[in-house]
Amino acid sequence: MAHDHMIEMLDLDAEVLSDYHRNLIAVVGAEAGDHPHIVDLGAGSGTGSLALARELPGARVTAVDVSPEMLAHLRGRALEEGLDDRIRTVEADLDQPWPDFGPVDVIWAASSMHHMADPARALTAAREALRPGGLLVIAELDSFPRFLTGTPDEPLEALVHTEADRMRHEAGLHMHENWFDRITEAGFSGVSEKHFEIELPGPLPRAAARYAEVSLGRMRHRLEGRVADAQLAELDKLVTGLGTRDDLTIRTERTVWQGRR
Numbered sequence: 001m002a003h004d005h006m007i008e009m010l011d012l013d014a015e016v017l018s019d020y021h022r023n024l025i026a027v028v029g030a031e032a033g034d035h036p037h038i039v040d041l042g043a044g045s046g047t048g049s050l051a052l053a054r055e056l057p058g059a060r061v062t063a064v065d066v067s068p069e070m071l072a073h074l075r076g077r078a079l080e081e082g083l084d085d086r087i088r089t090v091e092a093d094l095d096q097p098w099p100d101f102g103p104v105d106v107i108w109a110a111s112s113m114h115h116m117a118d119p120a121r122a123l124t125a126a127r128e129a130l131r132p133g134g135l136l137v138i139a140e141l142d143s144f145p146r147f148l149t150g151t152p153d154e155p156l157e158a159l160v161h162t163e164a165d166r167m168r169h170e171a172g173l174h175m176h177e178n179w180f181d182r183i184t185e186a187g188f189s190g191v192s193e194k195h196f197e198i199e200l201p202g203p204l205p206r207a208a209a210r211y212a213e214v215s216l217g218r219m220r221h222r223l224e225g226r227v228a229d230a231q232l233a234e235l236d237k238l239v240t241g242l243g244t245r246d247d248l249t250i251r252t253e254r255t256v257w258q259g260r261r
């Protein structure tokens with residue numbers, strides 16, 4: 001995976017869908033108490049860790065990821081924003097036995113649970129890591145952002161997503177797990193689920209066009225050899241032209257679950 005584009009894509013998601021991300025942070029803010037220790041599982045480029053530290057001035061965040069590149073980027077951003085005294089990074093493969101994080105008030109996992117080889121085992125580990133009464137928050141994508149709804153290119157974008165879904169399935173990612181049931185089975189109580197349907201009409205800010213370019217560009221790259229050459233050529237043309245279009249919109253669906261140890 002090209003980490004540079006992945007990092008840019010995650011950062012753009014947080015920037016372009018800032019309202020959704022703020023809503024998500026508010027969930028923790030309302031539930032976590034004044035000085036929570038939050039563990040961000042699969043923290044990636046740091047969108048969650050940084051926003052949590054920014055929005056919750058009393059919080060300490062432990063950002064965990066298997067990727068040293070992601071964590072280096074996250075540390076750089078924490079330093080730039082003056083949040084480095086409250087964010088520490090831990091490099092760990094969460095498919096292996098977890099490090100001891102110390103007492104944990106909140107476990108936050110945004111778009112990362114589906115990466116776990118064995119989600120049931122990861123949820124059990126999350127429960128064991130939390131203090132009694134501690135909060136688990138899981139956010140997942142029901143659908144990746146669509147940018148071309150209602151334009152003549154909608155079918156081509158749909159084809160890209162169909163193929164990308166197939167690839168995720170082949171790679172063993174747990175994209176459409178029943179997280180409500182998994183979380184309940186892992187022994188959490190008071191499990192709740194909130195669904196977000198996000199629709200941003202045009203005209204969109206410049207960052208949204210860049211987000212479209214990066215995400216469709218990454219998917220196009222991965223479709224090499226999987227779709228016909230003519231379709232790849234059409235896609236190249238589409239991706240190249242995205243930066244100057246004024247008919248882009250964003251549609252994506254996400255769900256957030258909470259539970260208590």
Ligand SMILES: C[S@@+](CC[C@H](N)C(=O)[O-])C[C@H]1O[C@@H](n2cnc3c(N)ncnc32)[C@H](O)[C@@H]1O
Nearest residue numbers: 042043044047065066067093094095110111115
């Ligand atoms: C889609 S990104 C989500 C990043 C971030 N939470 C966000 O919402 O922007 C998933 C992250 O999970 C990490 N990850 C995947 N498998 C992992 C594992 N077994 N242990 C630790 N981190 C893992 C990846 O390196 C990546 O940074």
